[in-house]
Amino acid sequence: MSRDVMIDLQQVSKFYRGQKAPVVDNMSMTIQQGEIIVFVGPSGCGKTTTMKMINRLIEPSSGRILIDGTDVTALDGNDLRRQIGYVIQQVGLFPHMSVATNVGLVPKMLGWDRKRIEARADELLHLVGLEPAIYRNRLPRQLSGGQQQRVGVARALAADPPVMLMDEPFGATDPMTRDRLQNEFLRLQEQLRKTIVFVTHDFDEAIKMGTRIAVLGERSKIRQFDTPENLLANPADSTVAQFIGRGARLKQLDLRRVDAIAWEDVPLIQPDKAANGAKRQLEQTEGSSALTVDADNRPLRWVNAHDLAAGAGALDGAGQTVTTVEPQATLRDALDAMLASRDGAAVVVDEDGRYAGTVTLDGLMQVIHHASEQEEPGAGVPDQRAGATTAAELAPEQR
Amino acid sequence: MTFLEYLQSRRELLLAQTLEHATIVLMSVALATVIGVLIALWTYRNPRARAVATAMAAAMLTIPSFALLGLLIAPLGLGYAPTLVALTMYALLPILRNTIVGLSEIDPALTEAARGIGMSRIRSLTTVEIPLAWPVILTGIRVSTQMTMGIAAVGAYVGGPGLGHQIFDGLANLGGVNSLNQALVGTVGVIVLALTVDFALALLGKLTQAGQRPNLLRPRLARRPALTPTTAVPSPSLGGRE
Numbered sequence: 001m002s003r004d005v006m007i008d009l010q011q012v013s014k015f016y017r018g019q020k021a022p023v024v025d026n027m028s029m030t031i032q033q034g035e036i037i038v039f040v041g042p043s044g045c046g047k048t049t050t051m052k053m054i055n056r057l058i059e060p061s062s063g064r065i066l067i068d069g070t071d072v073t074a075l076d077g078n079d080l081r082r083q084i085g086y087v088i089q090q091v092g093l094f095p096h097m098s099v100a101t102n103v104g105l106v107p108k109m110l111g112w113d114r115k116r117i118e119a120r121a122d123e124l125l126h127l128v129g130l131e132p133a134i135y136r137n138r139l140p141r142q143l144s145g146g147q148q149q150r151v152g153v154a155r156a157l158a159a160d161p162p163v164m165l166m167d168e169p170f171g172a173t174d175p176m177t178r179d180r181l182q183n184e185f186l187r188l189q190e191q192l193r194k195t196i197v198f199v200t201h202d203f204d205e206a207i208k209m210g211t212r213i214a215v216l217g218e219r220s221k222i223r224q225f226d227t228p229e230n231l232l233a234n235p236a237d238s239t240v241a242q243f244i245g246r247g248a249r250l251k252q253l254d255l256r257r258v259d260a261i262a263w264e265d266v267p268l269i270q271p272d273k274a275a276n277g278a279k280r281q282l283e284q285t286e287g288s289s290a291l292t293v294d295a296d297n298r299p300l301r302w303v304n305a306h307d308l309a310a311g312a313g314a315l316d317g318a319g320q321t322v323t324t325v326e327p328q329a330t331l332r333d334a335l336d337a338m339l340a341s342r343d344g345a346a347v348v349v350d351e352d353g354r355y356a357g358t359v360t361l362d363g364l365m366q367v368i369h370h371a372s373e374q375e376e377p378g379a380g381v382p383d384q385r386a387g388a389t390t391a392a393e394l395a396p397e398q399r
Numbered sequence: 400m401t402f403l404e405y406l407q408s409r410r411e412l413l414l415a416q417t418l419e420h421a422t423i424v425l426m427s428v429a430l431a432t433v434i435g436v437l438i439a440l441w442t443y444r445n446p447r448a449r450a451v452a453t454a455m456a457a458a459m460l461t462i463p464s465f466a467l468l469g470l471l472i473a474p475l476g477l478g479y480a481p482t483l484v485a486l487t488m489y490a491l492l493p494i495l496r497n498t499i500v501g502l503s504e505i506d507p508a509l510t511e512a513a514r515g516i517g518m519s520r521i522r523s524l525t526t527v528e529i530p531l532a533w534p535v536i537l538t539g540i541r542v543s544t545q546m547t548m549g550i551a552a553v554g555a556y557v558g559g560p561g562l563g564h565q566i567f568d569g570l571a572n573l574g575g576v577n578s579l580n581q582a583l584v585g586t587v588g589v590i591v592l593a594l595t596v597d598f599a600l601a602l603l604g605k606l607t608q609a610g611q612r613p614n615l616l617r618p619r620l621a622r623r624p625a626l627t628p629t630t631a632v633p634s635p636s637l638g639g640r641e
Contacts, residue, residue: 155516
């Protein structure tokens with residue numbers, strides 16, 4: 001799989017006159033086409049400065065920045081910026097222009113004709129989930145914060161730029177809106193495949209949005225540059241680990257889906273058929289549970305030999321309720337389902353609700369440990385190990 | 400002769416003088432707007448330059464009008480020219496100061512967004528910053544207009560145009576037949592003219608308010624917050640600060 005390098009930072013530095021230390025010190029980074037690269041780090045670490053040097057809102061003092069093979073300093077700054085989408089935390093919609101005018105600003109500067117600009121504005125509003133007929137002529141202040149940032153994203157996408165820079169784009173919205181905007185944006189990105197540099201100080205957002213994450217320290221020094229999975233499993237040093245914060249293992253659960261773990265099979269019992277056979281089967285495998293299912297194989301309840309004894313052989317209403325997850329659910333959802341079940345197991349069901357397998361805490365543990373051991377055995381930080389034991393304590397007792 | 404009879408008998412002269420008065424005021428305000436906005440654009444980003452510009456405009460405002468007009472006779476002679484120059488100088492401060500305030504009050508996120516999407520400096524000024532600062536600039540223009548209306552009357556002293564002649568003539572032959580009428584018609588004329596022009600400028604403000612379709616018949620859904628004439632008369636804050 002060969003992918004093209006889209007953005008290439010080569011030993012980029014930024015000095016300000018009168019300051020001894022550089023704000024960005026000799027930073028190099030290669031970004032592939034279609035990636036979302038998240039710069040994450042404490043405030044004042046130079047992450048925004050680094051990002052702004054890519055579209056030359058801030059001129060680099062030394063080094064080279066190539067976009068798709070072209071040195072950015074070869075272009076006029078304004079021309080360059082018209083070819084790069086730009087989204088900021090404060091949105092920055094012009095309050096005296098309608099939503100459509102705001103979205104059409106870059107195409108207008110590029111000399112598109114009016115018809116084409118209007119069509120493009122409608123297309124983009126539709127894309128970000130705002131019905132053009134309703135919102136086109138509104139003024140920004142007549143929109144909610146979340147809607148405003150959607151227009152902000154639409155404006156950045158207007159001329160279909162290959163590269164987008166986003167400076168804490170969802171930072172000013174409330175948590176629920178932020179979550180929704182993030183999901184919508186990820187869905188959009190699946191279609192658009194833009195190359196995105198995304199700045200945030202929120203590590204959870206970085207994990208969620210990033211194809212790769214660059215954890216930056218002072219002077220934009222890259223402490224670690226890796227995929228979210230690897231970053232969580234193997235933080236490069238204690239500073240990165242500190243930045244990831246507690247619960248790294250739990251955060252990993254958000255990144256993986258139920259189909260990543262091995263599913264197990266449990267005995268199925270259809271109550272109306274062969275009840276006695278099932279009963280015998282349960283009695284033989286002492287202590288384990290079986291799942292009752294309906295005629296369409298939809299799970300009903302967990303039962304074990306004890307339930308059968310107590311219910312005097314009748315299976316209706318006996319046993320424990322079942323918690324289910326779909327294969328696309330995150331492992332966090334699966335864990336939640338497991339904890340809710342007496343047996344520490346969640347039943348995986350397909351779209352029609354039919355039984356497909358079960359996942360257990362043991363399976364979950366295996367995946368998480370596999371991830372960290374595969375990369376670099378024993379590279380964990382004490383803090384992280386403590387996290388692992390906590391997770392382990394949650395496990396077996398139910399079995 | 401009653402006041403009304405006087406008005407009737409001098410109708411044509413009074414009408415001409417009123418028009419002259421309005422013309423010179425509007426001309427000087429227009430001139431001051433161009434100069435004031437340019438100086439403001441040039442200085443508003445630099446606190447020191449901004450302070451110097453406002454201080455100089457403020458100093459000009461303190462020169463007594465009689466003195467200034469008198470002093471201008473030497474280089475410019477009598478009549479139209481010294482009046483126009485003096486009025487422009489007086490009109491400068493409110494416009495300059497409000498333009499500076501208006502431009503500096505614009506949310507920095509907006510200018511950053513303008514740059515970030517590739518607007519040139521000129522485009523950002525003409526399509527974003529000046530339209531947003533316009534209500535505040537217009538307030539300055541209104542203040543200047545009101546102020547110069549009165550000062551323009553003094554222009555008659557150096558042979559300038561306008562209703563000042565009525566007042567000066569009236570005061571010159573105090574006790575004469577129409578002296579009171581003359582002084583009164585001049586004064587009332589200036590006031591009526593000032594109110595009319597102010598009303599017209601207020602209307603202009605409504606029509607040119609950024610982001611509003613000029614639809615005066617339909618009541619607006621949401622009112623624009625802040626920015627409008629809250630910054631009204633030049634506040635001394637900007638000049639002295641820093």
